[in-house]
Amino acid sequence: MxxxxxxxxxxxxxxxxxxxxxxxxxxxxxxxxxxxxxxxxxxxxxxxxxxxxxxxxxxxxxxxxxxxxxxxxxxxxxxxxxxxxxxxxxxxxxxxxxxxxxxxxxxxxxxxxxxxxxxxxxxxxxxxxxxxxxxxxxxxxxxxxxxxxxxxxxxxxxxxxxxxxxxxxxxxxxxxxxxxxxxxxxxxxxxxxxxDEKHWDDLVIVIAVVSSRQKETSSTTGMRESVETSLLLQHRAKEIVPKRILQMEEAIKNRDFASFSQLTCADSNQFHAVCLDTCPPIFYMNDTSHRIISIVEKWNRSEEAPQVAYTFDAGPNAVLIARNRNAATSLIQRLLYYFPPNSDDLSRF
Amino acid sequence: MxxxxxxxxxxxxxxxxxxxxxxxxxxxxxxxxxxxxxxxxxxxxxxxxxxxxxxxxxxxxxxxxxxxxxxxxxxxxxxxxxxxxxxxxxxxxxxxxxxxxxxxxxxxxxxxxxxxxxxxxxxxxxxxxxxxxxxxxxxxxxxxxxxxxxxxxxxxxxxxxxxxxxxxxxxxxxxxxxxxxxxxxxxxxxxxxxxDEKHWDDLVIVIAVVSSRQKETSSTTGMRESVETSLLLQHRAKEIVPKRILQMEEAIKNRDFASFSQLTCADSNQFHAVCLDTCPPIFYMNDTSHRIISIVEKWNRSEEAPQVAYTFDAGPNAVLIARNRNAATSLIQRLLYYFPPNSDDLSRF
Known part of the structure; x- marks a missing residue:
């Protein structure tokens, strides 16, 4: 017992x-x-x-x-x-x-x-x-x-x-x-x-879920194929990223949103460029992702200083980092304007 | 007078x-x-x-x-x-x-x-x-x-x-x-x-017009912005293209479709990768372009040897180069299967 x-x-x-x-x-x-x-x-x-x-x-x-x-x-x-x-x-x-x-x-x-x-x-x-x-x-x-x-x-x-x-x-x-x-x-x-999380607590992160479907190419497979076939990948890893890491550390230390935003967007785009340079090419972003990028780019350019940074991982969903609460509110308004909820979604309210 | x-x-x-x-x-x-x-x-x-x-x-x-x-x-x-x-x-x-x-x-x-x-x-x-x-x-x-x-x-x-x-x-x-x-x-x-045009006259070129709209970023503007901002562009121009040119000349001389196709697709994708690495990023291809690429890639992989090469210029339209008439016929059948004409188009027949 x-x-x-x-x-x-x-x-x-x-x-x-x-x-x-x-x-x-x-x-x-x-x-x-x-x-x-x-x-x-x-x-x-x-x-x-x-x-x-x-x-x-x-x-x-x-x-x-x-x-x-x-x-x-x-x-x-x-x-x-x-x-x-x-x-x-x-x-x-x-x-x-x-x-x-x-x-x-x-x-x-x-x-x-x-x-x-x-x-x-x-x-x-x-x-x-x-x-x-x-x-x-x-x-x-x-x-x-x-x-x-x-x-x-x-x-x-x-x-x-x-x-x-x-x-x-x-x-x-x-x-x-x-x-x-x-x-x-x-x-x-x-x-x-x-x-730590208190150092730059103005930042607000908004995730725009473009698709919740599982991606076609897993990160593991995608990475392996990029390493084997992309002629741009090694150049990025050896020549570009080391400098960017230093610049990003500096931007974070100084809470310099303009630099942070520029580096974040450029690095996201370069990662997807390497995916595209892979054989067969990998597309994680879709037309909706591209539209979100265009909306953010145009908005940032119309302001004196960038308001929002975008970054996309191995999928179409946008991670949007707003410089503060005001920018985040304005961002969400813009997203709702360009991507109005369809009537099915509205009926849930 | x-x-x-x-x-x-x-x-x-x-x-x-x-x-x-x-x-x-x-x-x-x-x-x-x-x-x-x-x-x-x-x-x-x-x-x-x-x-x-x-x-x-x-x-x-x-x-x-x-x-x-x-x-x-x-x-x-x-x-x-x-x-x-x-x-x-x-x-x-x-x-x-x-x-x-x-x-x-x-x-x-x-x-x-x-x-x-x-x-x-x-x-x-x-x-x-x-x-x-x-x-x-x-x-x-x-x-x-x-x-x-x-x-x-x-x-x-x-x-x-x-x-x-x-x-x-x-x-x-x-x-x-x-x-x-x-x-x-x-x-x-x-x-x-x-x-000359007789050297490799088996090739059949099919153009899939995805959109006949004028592109948002002209080639002239796009190129200038890529030269100014892409960190991958110079590496491509100096280190990658010179070797590819020699390989492509060899493939053309020998009418080696497998090499020709591999080089053509890779170079098209790398050009669009450089566009994506530009600030602000340039997207010439859209979801339909991506689908065409996936269809061709999967088909080529399912055959013993590649049947069709794809290449995209500064726009979403696919230029498809089939190895011969049979491959071109099969390509068109596949395109019609994946992109059936809509009823408006059919009523014209």
Whole structure:
């Protein structure tokens, strides 16, 4: 009886991690397994109460295998990326004791115990809104908490990176730099916080969901094909991005929206240019994305200083970064003017 | 009476020049006035009985100024490009005599006589189908004939070039290379024929008109903005195009459709990538263009060898080059399947 009862405890931890949006893009790996990028990147982390992943990780002697549910649907954990994260976290597990529940798990136990993971995105998955970034960051963080891992955020980021590259940037708020690193084993390819979320809190991020459909070309496949076939990619990574990273760090430090906006838009466009230079070409943006860009460009040019920056990840959805609340309000008015809600949508009000 | 009668003669010449489609693209000038490009380019000249410009150039003592009509509408000749072509041709004018009409024009007369020019495109103007290429080539050719200019096609091409860069390539049939040249005065920036129209006459060119609207960004403005702002453009011009030109010449010489197709598609995509890397970004292709590319890419991959190459100039219209008549027939069937004519169009049959 005691034995079977002692098998029944479940110990669990829930974590929430926001998505992040790159303003200097990551595109191309130098190592596919360890997920090591060919250039540094910089992102802004969204408010955790908006686009985020919520993950519960549970452990119990009653679990017979590691299992995971994404948005309520069981998915396979057999992929190398999940296994890397699980293995790396397990290797760093420490003793856990919950006296009230009478649970005691030693460092050595973690190798034998199985976990169940439930993860939810409150926004479209695989539609170019960095769902895997939030997802793997949250997975690494929740498992780390569960297993009492002592590593700091940067060290955890190197683990999350092995799940999804950009996940490493979601372990901090504010502006975050993913340093590509030099080591072959990836130990120095990790994220550092440039500024916290209070440093530039005027900024308002508006996401215009152009399509919530899953993209045709996954980021992983797209990147691989770009690295193999684009003749512009290496030039971008080696000659252009290093300078842009320095300029972007400076713009963020000084809260210089004009420079920030110029660099953000140019880098987004250049990333999509590299996609187009890939064989076969990859189109993540569509006519609606192009229209949004034109609207923002014309508006910015008609003002004394830019009001809004745009950036598009591996999908058609626009991430619009307004310089302040006024600009964001005006932006939304403009979007509603150019893209009026259709009558189906209106009937919902 | 004699005096006034002698004022009434009109001497005229009509010429027809096909448009040409670049398979290695020209994008970017090193000299805006002389129209000197930053890289070599290669084009295929269309069958003159299809997309072409027909230009009649007339001279008469009764004409009081140089005038021109394009598609029946008078346009200004005051632009530098028209003036360059007129000046260069006039400078090379020779004696002309038509005994039956009793017309005698000496070399010196041409400086005082005025011309009237009527030009028609049998296809959409300024919609990214190289209308200005055919137009200025035909203008230079018709004026050259009218004024009995002795220059050969390559020398005429250097004059047509000053009207519209790509016009220099329309003075030959078959495959044509525009050599960028090194001289500051542009004297060595001219077109040469690589192979005549019989060398590879299996090829069938199909133009899918996606939109006949005039493009938003003219090629001239687009190129200037790309040269000023794209960080990828110079790399393309200096490092990528020179190698591609050699590969393309080899593919054309050997009628190697697989290489030809791969190079043509890649170069078209890279040109549009550079447009996207421009600030503000230029979008010449739209969702329909993207769909055509995807259809062709998938089809080519499903066959043992590529059947069709695609290339897009500064507009959304697809130029599709099929390896032979069978491939062209199959291509048209596929296009009709994916883009069925709408009922309005059908009612015309």
């Amino acid at each position: 005691m034995a079977s009862e002692s098998q029944n405890w479940v110990f669990m931890v829930t974590a929430q991690t926001p998505t992040n949006i790159a303003v200097i893009k990551y595109w191309g790996k130098r190592d596919e397994t360890l997920i090591l990028p060919i250039n540094d990147s910089i992102s802004v982390t969204l408010d955790p109460s908006h686009l985020c992943t919520t993950t519960t990780a549970a452990v119990s002697p009653a679990f017979h295998q590691d299992r995971m549910w994404l948005n309520g649907k069981e998915i396979s954990l057999s992929g190398g990326r999940f296994q890397s994260c699980l293995r790396e976290i397990r290797a760093r597990a420490c003793d856990v004791e919950d006296e009230t529940k009478g649970i005691k798990i030693t460092k050595e136990d973690w190798g034998k115990l199985h976990v169940h993971i439930a993860s939810y995105n409150n926004f479209p998955t695989a539609a170019g809104l960095a769902s895997s970034a939030a997802g793997f960051a949250c997975l690494a963080y929740a498992l780390g908490k569960l297993m009492n891992v002592k590593e700091d955020e940067s060290q955890l980021s190197a683990i999350a990176r092995q799940g999804s590259g950009s996940a490493c940037r979601s372990l901090f708020g504010g502006f975050v730099k993913w340093i590509m690193g030099k080591e072959d084993n990836g130990s120095d390819s990790l994220a550092v916080q440039l500024t | 004699m005096a006034s009668e002698s004022q009434n003669w009109v001497f005229m010449v009509t010429a027809q020049t096909p448009t040409n489609i670049a398979v290695i693209k020209y994008w970017g000038k090193r000299d805006e006035t002389l129209i000197l490009p930053i890289n070599d380019s290669i084009s295929v000249t269309l069958d003159p009985s299809h997309l072409c410009t027909t230009t009649t150039a007339a001279v008469s003592p009764a004409f009081h100024q140089d005038r021109m009509w394009l598609n029946g509408k008078e346009i200004s000749l005051s632009g530098g490009r028209f003036q360059s072509c007129l000046r260069e041709i006039r400078a090379r004018a020779c004696d002309v005599e038509d005994e039956t009409k009793g017309i005698k024009i000496t070399k010196e007369d041409w400086g005082k006589l005025h011309v009237h020019i009527a030009s028609y495109n049998n296809f959409p103007t300024a919609a990214g189908l190289a209308s200005s290429a055919a137009g200025f080539a035909c203008l230079a050719y018709a004026l050259g004939k009218l004024m009995n200019v002795k220059e050969d096609e390559s020398q005429l091409s250097a004059i047509a070039r000053q009207g519209s860069g790509s016009a220099c390539r329309s003075l030959f049939g078959g495959f044509v290379k525009w050599i960028m040249g090194k001289e500051d005065n542009g004297s060595d920036s001219l077109a040469v024929q690589l192979t």
